[in-house]
Amino acid sequence: MLILAAMIDEHVKYIGFDADDTLWVNESNFRLLESRFLRLMKPWVDTETAAKRLFETEMQNMNIYGYGVKPFVLSVIETALNGSDNRIPQADIGKIIQWGKELLRAPMELLDGVENCLDWFQKRDYTLVLATKGDSLDQERKLHASGLADYFHQIHVMSDKQAANYHRLFSNIGIQPQEFFMIGNSVKSDVLPLLNMGAKAAHIPFHTTWAHEELKDHHAYDFPVFESMRDLVDSLENQM
DSSP, X not given: OOOHHHHSOTTOOXXXXXXXTTTBOOHHHHHHHHHHHHHHTTTTSOHHHHHHHHHHHHHHHHHHHOXXXXXXXXXXXXXXXXXXXXXXXXXXXXXXXXXXXXXXXXXXXXXXXXXXXXXXXXXXXXXXXXXXXXXXXXXXXXXXXXXXXXXXXXXXXXXXXXXXXXXXXXXXXXXXGGGEEEEESOIIIIIHHHHHHTOEEEEOOOSSOOGGGOOOOXXXXXXXXXXXXXXXXXXHHHHX
């Protein structure tokens, strides 16, 4: 494995952080809504089929709706209507909408060592960038509620996290990829696109991963992996 201190060399001036499931808990809340939906669908379809249809609907709608709570709720409603042949009661559709509102208002739960990590980089004069994807209004709300906004010099909410999106981010900031180090929970979105561009990245897995973000075949790449932000800072302290 690459030594982290060697990766954050003199060329790195900007530290990028993913938001959901990197700074705070997110996916667990989505899975709670999904479990409620699967129970709701039992009169019409078995749990495995309902889960499969929901994921397929999410994938079909992604290019239309993008990422976030509102796109997820719309896909849940669509799956409920299709899975029940439009027989699901109006009151149950109302339940789904209410669950979505609860998800949007869910309390923020910061992950282990997040503030300590942000403070560590800030005190060493790195420019901290929030680089996330999803619904701008929802991400701005979560950032404000988290109490972390003051750590970030720049906030970028992207429609997706592919090479073109990162190229646009670097262009907007006015930097080269070699100046950027990314920290995130998704190998697919937060690590590999950056490495392929010549930037650097570290992976901090979250215990729950959305199927769309799962990526098993990445053994050709070498990047540091940490249990938490606290673990990342401890590694830097020990190496530098």
